[in-house]
Amino acid sequence: MNTPKLTAVQGYALVLLRILIGWHFLYEGIIKAYNPSWTSKGYLLSASILKPFFAWLAGDSMISAIDYLNIIGLVAVGISLLIGIKVRWGCIAGMLLLLMYYLAHPPFPGLPQGPAEGSYWVVNKNLIEMAALFVIYLFPLTTIFGLENLFARKKANTTIN
Amino acid sequence: MANDTNNFKRWNRRDILKALGGIPFVGAVWYSGASLAGSAIREKQFLLETLNIKASPPPASGPMSGKPLRIGIIGFGIRGEQLCRALGFASTGWLKDMSDNLAKNPKDTRLTDFKAQENLNVKLAAICDVFDQRAENALKSFNSGDNKIKRFRTHTELINSGEVDAVIIATPDHWHAPISIEALNAGIHVYVEKPMTHNIAETYLLRDTVLKNPKTVFAVGHQHRQTQSFLTAQDVISKNILGHVSLVQTNTNRNDDNGAWQYDIAESASPKTIDWDLFLGNAPREPFNLEHFFRWRKWWAYGSGLSGDLMTHDYDRINCILKMGIPKTVTASGGIYTHRDGRNVPDVMHVNMEFPDFSTGGSQVAGKEKGMTFVYSATLGNQFDRGTVLMGHDGSMDLGNRITVYADPRSTKYAELIKEQRIEAGVPIYQYDPAVNGTDAVTSATAKYFANKGLLWTYRDGKRVDSTFLHLREWLSCIRNGGTPSCSIKEGFEEAISAHMGGLAYKLGRRIEWDAVEQKIIAQPGEDLDAVLLSNT
Ligand SMILES: NC(=O)c1ccc[n+]([C@@H]2O[C@H](COP(=O)([O-])OP(=O)(O)OC[C@H]3O[C@@H](n4cnc5c(N)ncnc54)[C@H](O)[C@@H]3O)[C@@H](O)[C@H]2O)c1
Numbered sequence: 184m185n186t187p188k189l190t191a192v193q194g195y196a197l198v199l200l201r202i203l204i205g206w207h208f209l210y211e212g213i214i215k216a217y218n219p220s221w222t223s224k225g226y227l228l229s230a231s232i233l234k235p236f237f238a239w240l241a242g243d244s245m246i247s248a249i250d251y252l253n254i255i256g257l258v259a260v261g262i263s264l265l266i267g268i269k270v271r272w273g274c275i276a277g278m279l280l281l282l283m284y285y286l287a288h289p290p291f292p293g294l295p296q297g298p299a300e301g302s303y304w305v306v307n308k309n310l311i312e313m314a315a316l317f318v319i320y321l322f323p324l325t326t327i328f329g330l331e332n333l334f335a336r337k338k339a340n341t342t343i344n
Numbered sequence: 345m346a347n348d349t350n351n352f353k354r355w356n357r358r359d360i361l362k363a364l365g366g367i368p369f370v371g372a373v374w375y376s377g378a379s380l381a382g383s384a385i386r387e388k389q390f391l392l393e394t395l396n397i398k399a400s401p402p403p404a405s406g407p408m409s410g411k412p413l414r415i416g417i418i419g420f421g422i423r424g425e426q427l428c429r430a431l432g433f434a435s436t437g438w439l440k441d442m443s444d445n446l447a448k449n450p451k452d453t454r455l456t457d458f459k460a461q462e463n464l465n466v467k468l469a470a471i472c473d474v475f476d477q478r479a480e481n482a483l484k485s486f487n488s489g490d491n492k493i494k495r496f497r498t499h500t501e502l503i504n505s506g507e508v509d510a511v512i513i514a515t516p517d518h519w520h521a522p523i524s525i526e527a528l529n530a531g532i533h534v535y536v537e538k539p540m541t542h543n544i545a546e547t548y549l550l551r552d553t554v555l556k557n558p559k560t561v562f563a564v565g566h567q568h569r570q571t572q573s574f575l576t577a578q579d580v581i582s583k584n585i586l587g588h589v590s591l592v593q594t595n596t597n598r599n600d601d602n603g604a605w606q607y608d609i610a611e612s613a614s615p616k617t618i619d620w621d622l623f624l625g626n627a628p629r630e631p632f633n634l635e636h637f638f639r640w641r642k643w644w645a646y647g648s649g650l651s652g653d654l655m656t657h658d659y660d661r662i663n664c665i666l667k668m669g670i671p672k673t674v675t676a677s678g679g680i681y682t683h684r685d686g687r688n689v690p691d692v693m694h695v696n697m698e699f700p701d702f703s704t705g706g707s708q709v710a711g712k713e714k715g716m717t718f719v720y721s722a723t724l725g726n727q728f729d730r731g732t733v734l735m736g737h738d739g740s741m742d743l744g745n746r747i748t749v750y751a752d753p754r755s756t757k758y759a760e761l762i763k764e765q766r767i768e769a770g771v772p773i774y775q776y777d778p779a780v781n782g783t784d785a786v787t788s789a790t791a792k793y794f795a796n797k798g799l800l801w802t803y804r805d806g807k808r809v810d811s812t813f814l815h816l817r818e819w820l821s822c823i824r825n826g827g828t829p830s831c832s833i834k835e836g837f838e839e840a841i842s843a844h845m846g847g848l849a850y851k852l853g854r855r856i857e858w859d860a861v862e863q864k865i866i867a868q869p870g871e872d873l874d875a876v877l878l879s880n881t
Binding site: 210218 | 376
């Protein structure tokens, strides 16, 4: 891949974005992880489109696995982005999670909006965060502020081999 | 990535430091998230322990074993059908409607719920209804291999037939007491619909009859006494969590013709198919009138208006929790404002009951607080849900199938906790939702509204259960295993007298007073309160 050369400021701006999103994911995950009564059941059951799919996820046989995966996903994505490990995988996982949140309650005209702190039409914060993750996916910049470097030599070797 | 790979070769100490730079963020975010979540849980735990409310369901009624009880149903209209269903007998028409509904909407659980209902070990042995179509419907629906049902022309014949052990009375109000009294005197157990009586005199007569016949089990049809949350609500009161309750707000809000008792008139109805004289009973003579027969709730001669038909539910609901008994005085107002169709009972009505000596307990200096008003406010022209709220100096309790308790911002009891911001105004300090383990199937907004008053269903172990089923089961259990139903003559007497005081206050436009020593409603010299109550004006 041919990444264009970025100026230092551009690079730092992207890293800042990565850290902020990581922060947000990690915090969401931790708050849920430490609250034993948290469950995504209500969110899933109140989905406004693809109801059968979300109802299936919220079903008795699935819900505890779904809640667990959600928490693990949020925490893992958060750590990955914050410390810069496996950032591209983190971005993909993060985008998938956000896509699910977006699809369960999309801000489409004619659908119930539920409680939201702003006004949205088609575009909401989930979608914007998803786009931001896509940018980071394209410019992971783990060299500036990330642990990936530590393991990179080994990885580079294996790839070369 | 190409950049990355190039950079590996230039790996140095500076880069490692940069990489490790992210770790403190992880630590900080993790720590603050965990401590926030942890302290929220601890705060919740602290509140729960401070309040110490015991959430317990009412005790289950006893076994249904032994010889099947033979039940007679008197009055097989709207309510009669529901009661039979709760006993395990659904009419063919209902079964067909429900299977059609189920085909249209697989989430409609009514048929499945009915089929899953516990067998109460009863026979529906007899039916009496003055309208042929309804009596025949019962015969057609309930005559089967293991159930033989017989029609009797009059309740007297049914009661004295020797073929029933117990009767369920679901006639219009003016027949409740006369039939109950006949049955009890014949040694037959009685489940009578609310309101227990239609006038004052028969309220005393019925009480005497019940007390004279201690072996017959008498129950009044206030099925919401089975609501799962009521013991919990009682515990909230007994632990004085609300402080001194000075006001209770209850209401009825309906906005359709059905809610205003404009029921359908059956095509087959005629003087040939209806025993009109028997329908009239002790009511004033009136030529055959379909409106009166099918929409009897609109006239004082047969029904009891908002105060008897609907306020009784709310009054008994609160009496079940507070046990405040008969009010000292009652005032009322209202009018016929939404359905000016010839009816003479009001469609907008407010009843204020005063209990000047009643207290749920207080948290301030002794002697400062005493007395309570129970407000019932109804309209048949708007269905905005105003909720049932018990309002105390220290907190308010919103009462439905769910119970929500809020601290009052000016509470004495919680002043410290509010100051420390451990309690926030507007955020419930306690919520009890017996449905959390289950989810509700879709039902109409009106059904939800009634359900919230405990009139349609309640919960046991997180599952939805028909409260009428539980109420009938309790009555049957008392017949089989002994005991007194939760709504028997004491509760029924209080309900009936309070409702009659409401009706009188509305009709006379003055404050009606209860003489607790003499146990009677105070009349003015020469005044016949029953004549006033029953008059069609
Ligand atoms: N607990 C509740 O939630 C609840 C709900 C609805 C009704 N109710 C009560 O149930 C009672 C009946 O109400 P409904 O809506 O079913 O009325 P309804 O008019 O539909 O039914 C009354 C039935 O009684 C029959 N009847 C009249 N006089 C009779 C007599 N002398 N002998 C035998 N049958 C006679 C009528 O033919 C009719 O079929 C009322 O008192 C009402 O307050 C209670």
